[in-house]
Amino acid sequence: MRLLITGGAGFIGSNFVRYMFDKYPDCKITTLDKLTYAGNLDNLHDIEKNPNYRFVKGDICDDKIVNKVMIDVDYVIHFAAETHVDRSIKNAENFVDTNVRGTYVLLDSARKNDIKRFVHISTDEVYGNVGSGYSKETDVLAPRNPYAATKAGSELLVNSFFNTHDLPVIITRSSNNFGPYQHPEKLIPLFVTNLMEDKGVPLYGDGLNLRDWIYVKDNCEAIDFIMSNGMGGETYNIGGGNEKRNIDVARIILKEFGKDENCIQYVKDRLGHDRRYAMGCKKIKKLGWKHSFKFEEALKETIEWYKENRSWWKKLK
Numbered sequence: 001m002r003l004l005i006t007g008g009a010g011f012i013g014s015n016f017v018r019y020m021f022d023k024y025p026d027c028k029i030t031t032l033d034k035l036t037y038a039g040n041l042d043n044l045h046d047i048e049k050n051p052n053y054r055f056v057k058g059d060i061c062d063d064k065i066v067n068k069v070m071i072d073v074d075y076v077i078h079f080a081a082e083t084h085v086d087r088s089i090k091n092a093e094n095f096v097d098t099n100v101r102g103t104y105v106l107l108d109s110a111r112k113n114d115i116k117r118f119v120h121i122s123t124d125e126v127y128g129n130v131g132s133g134y135s136k137e138t139d140v141l142a143p144r145n146p147y148a149a150t151k152a153g154s155e156l157l158v159n160s161f162f163n164t165h166d167l168p169v170i171i172t173r174s175s176n177n178f179g180p181y182q183h184p185e186k187l188i189p190l191f192v193t194n195l196m197e198d199k200g201v202p203l204y205g206d207g208l209n210l211r212d213w214i215y216v217k218d219n220c221e222a223i224d225f226i227m228s229n230g231m232g233g234e235t236y237n238i239g240g241g242n243e244k245r246n247i248d249v250a251r252i253i254l255k256e257f258g259k260d261e262n263c264i265q266y267v268k269d270r271l272g273h274d275r276r277y278a279m280g281c282k283k284i285k286k287l288g289w290k291h292s293f294k295f296e297e298a299l300k301e302t303i304e305w306y307k308e309n310r311s312w313w314k315k316l317k
């Protein structure tokens with residue numbers, strides 16, 4: 001099995017590379033990553049000497065590099081993206097370039113190279129705010145921030161290549177991931193590392209926004225499962241079954257550190273902050289996948305990881 005993994009030096013991508021080598025030691029993996037502020041070769045330090053592994057520094061918008069790395073590939077797993085909503089609110093240009101144009105360049109190269117499967121990694125944010133109930137894969141996309149809009153745009157391109165060019169694509173939409181190697185700008189690692197530095201935890205608005213959380217190892221397993229069991233042209237929600245208000249996530253983390261709510265600093269709400277994302281996951285469950293990790297245990301494991309890898313995140317903060 002020969003894989004091209006875009007964004008493999010990022011959070012989920014690097015966990016996925018590690019997951020695949022653990023499960024399929026003979027697979028061959030090329031990672032294509034631009035190494036933006038979010039890409040970090042330290043994430044793959046234990047893998048870089050594996051003879052079945054190759055790292056290529058490059059931009060997915062660069063068709064010359066993309067065409068080079070697409071040769072002799074069976075599967076493309078496309079993680080590379082600009083991912084931080086707050087950054088997209090300040091300036092979304094990179095988001096449009098990488099998330100939309102970059103996805104197009106990859107799709108176009110994949111169709112010319114007879115790729116067996118193109119797995120596009122998307123997000124629950126494409127559904128927009130979910131007042132009640134749960135989003136289904138067939139719901140209309142209604143993204144409400146620039147990051148989510150570019151992810152929705154990329155999905156439309158992916159599906160167009162299935163319909164127009166018979167490219168065997170699959171889309172996964174996962175909820176909020178957490179786990180090792182997540183950049184400390186994101187909520188859980190930000191709270192954890194702030195507490196380790198004796199700082200407070202900044203909570204947007206009233207802290208009542210609801211998100212579903214999935215442990216990154218569960219998401220990696222689900223993506224691998226979908227690569228083999230999913231149907232071309234289909235989209236699969238991947239949720240963790242852990243819907244929590246941000247304030248409750250903060251409280252759980254504070255408890256782990258033996259600290260109280262005085263450490264919470266309420267900050268001005270994010271512009272256009274969606275109140276709730278929530279997905280129904282019947283489709284993937286019907287195929288036979290279910291998550292393995294419990295939220296509280298996975299969170300404890302994650303906190304331990306940040307405690308043991310202080311030098312990893314110190315450089316990034």
Ligand SMILES: NC(=O)c1ccc[n+]([C@@H]2O[C@H](COP(=O)([O-])OP(=O)(O)OC[C@H]3O[C@@H](n4cnc5c(N)ncnc54)[C@H](O)[C@@H]3O)[C@@H](O)[C@H]2O)c1
Pocket residue numbers: 006007008009010011012013032033034035036037038039040058059060061078079080081082083084098102121122123124151173174175176177178183
């Ligand atoms: N983290 C989450 O909670 C979450 C949830 C749902 C979906 N997703 C999706 O999963 C994917 C991975 O997310 P993540 O949290 O690991 O992101 P991340 O920000 O940690 O990593 C993104 C990676 O992409 C690379 N990259 C960015 N622009 C590039 C370009 N033009 N060319 C090549 N590489 C480039 C970066 O260097 C980095 O290594 C994204 O597509 C994201 O939309 C993430």
